[in-house]
Amino acid sequence: MxxxxxxxxxxxxxxxxxxxxxxxxxxxxxxxxxxxxxxxxxxxxxxxxxxxxxxxxxxxxxxxxxxxxxxxxxxxxxxxxxxxxxxxxxxxxGKLTFEGEREKIALLSGGIGITPMISICKYCTDMKLNTDIMLICSDKTEEDMIFTEELEEMKKQNPNLNVFHTLTRASESWTGCRERICENLILRELPDYYERTFYVCGPPPMVDSMVELLQSMRIPDSEINKESLIGY
Ligand SMILES: Cc1cc2nc3c(=O)[nH]c(=O)nc-3n(C[C@H](O)[C@H](O)[C@H](O)COP(=O)(O)OP(=O)(O)OC[C@H]3O[C@@H](n4cnc5c(N)ncnc54)[C@H](O)[C@@H]3O)c2cc1C
CATH class of the missing domain: 2.40.30.10 (Translation factors)
Structure with missing residues (x-):
């Protein structure tokens, strides 16, 4: 249309x-x-x-x-x-879509790659789905974090929504995670990762490295959905 x-x-x-x-x-x-x-x-x-x-x-x-x-x-x-x-x-x-077809999902976003994740989180929250969601957002600095207030608001309404932020170039005052999304981070924050369907979105190098990482962790390709923001 x-x-x-x-x-x-x-x-x-x-x-x-x-x-x-x-x-x-x-x-x-x-x-x-x-x-x-x-x-x-x-x-x-x-x-x-x-x-x-x-x-x-x-x-x-x-x-x-x-x-x-x-x-x-x-x-x-x-x-x-x-x-x-x-x-x-x-x-x-586009095929990076979610309509409640899985019980447990992991959303990995890099930068502006958070846009489809926000749509999916809002959809699950408004529809009151039981889907267990772990959203892991990777940004450069505190100033680059997008939709933080909206996510906080959604978390209040949706007990199944968990959000984890990592900042690769945070200021000294940031007390949170500073790692890129890596195997250690996934093992620590997502111990049940092998039960989840993954959705990955961000700039092409981030998406490629996430897919490689998930494959190396033996996540089947059928459980990895991705969108590269080509031109980003
Ligand atoms: C399926 C899909 C969904 C998308 N969703 C989003 C979204 O939700 N939000 C969003 O912001 N973007 C999204 N994008 C990307 C978006 O379409 C644009 O490509 C992007 O925003 C950049 O457009 P631009 O015109 O600002 O920059 P462009 O001029 O197209 O620049 C793109 C890249 O090329 C580099 N570049 C451009 N010109 C030069 C030059 N002369 N020298 C060196 N480097 C240069 C820029 O640094 C930039 O990294 C999506 C892309 C796809 C494929």
């Missing part, structure tokens, strides 16, 4: 991440974790890029995507948008 909608709301998430909301057309259906192509026009020029929806299908009034601002051409066009400006939305696409 392809449709044009004006932006209804823009939410600044961090110093370099913004979410863009649009009214959800009644006949637009998607699964938690899927992505859309957002096309912007500048005169005669049109540029389209893929973005995972950071909203959940349970949110009936809006859809949302979340962009890490890079200072490049398309990113600057988005950054300059104000409510009322239009974008063309095409989709949904």
């Amino acid at each position: 392809e449709f044009e909608e004006p932006v209804t709301e823009i939410i600044k998430r961090t110093y370099n991440v913004k979410s863009f909301r649009f009214k959800k057309p009644d006949d637009f259906d998607y699964k938690a974790g899927q992505y859309v192509i957002i096309t912007l026009k500048d005169g005669e020029k049109k540029i389209g890029k893929p973005f995972t929806l950071s909203s959940s299908p349970t949110e009936k009034d809006h859809i949302e995507f979340t962009k890490k601002l890079t200072g490049h051409e398309y990113s600057n066009m988005l950054d300059a948008m104000v409510p009322g400006d239009k974008a063309t939305i095409k989709g949904p696409f």
Whole structure:
């Protein structure tokens, strides 16, 4: 499906991440974790890029995507948008989806790769699913942590949602984990890892190294779902 909608709301998430909301057309259906192509026009020029929806299908009034601002051409066009400006939305696409088909899942995200995980966590929370979720987010610094308040709010509503953060370039005051996601971290934080289905999303090198790690830990390929944010 392809449709044009004006932006209804823009939410600044961090110093370099913004979410863009649009009214959800009644006949637009998607699964938690899927992505859309957002096309912007500048005169005669049109540029389209893929973005995972950071909203959940349970949110009936809006859809949302979340962009890490890079200072490049398309990113600057988005950054300059104000409510009322239009974008063309095409989709949904993608197989990194969750609809409650597993009892225990592990979500591994790198940076902006948190977007499908937020959609999945929100979906499970709103649907009151019993799914046992462990979300492990890896970011660079405290300032790069996205959706922390939203996750705290979801944790209050969903006792099956656990969130673990690791920061690879944290400030001295960070008392939490500083490791990259590695075998030790998984053995420690996810001792029942072999019972879980994995969902991995982030920049291509992160996704490749996570898949290699999980394979080396004898997780079957059928239990590893991944999305590389190519172009990130
Ligand atoms: C399925 C899918 C889902 C996605 N979901 C999201 C999402 O939810 N949120 C999100 O932010 N992104 C997402 N992406 C990535 C997104 O589509 C864009 O590719 C990304 O945001 C970068 O776009 P850009 O125009 O800002 O940067 P681009 O100009 O496309 O730059 C992309 C990369 O190339 C590098 N680069 C570009 N030009 C140069 C140059 N001249 N010299 C050196 N390096 C250069 C940049 O540093 C950057 O790392 C997704 C991608 C896919 C495939």
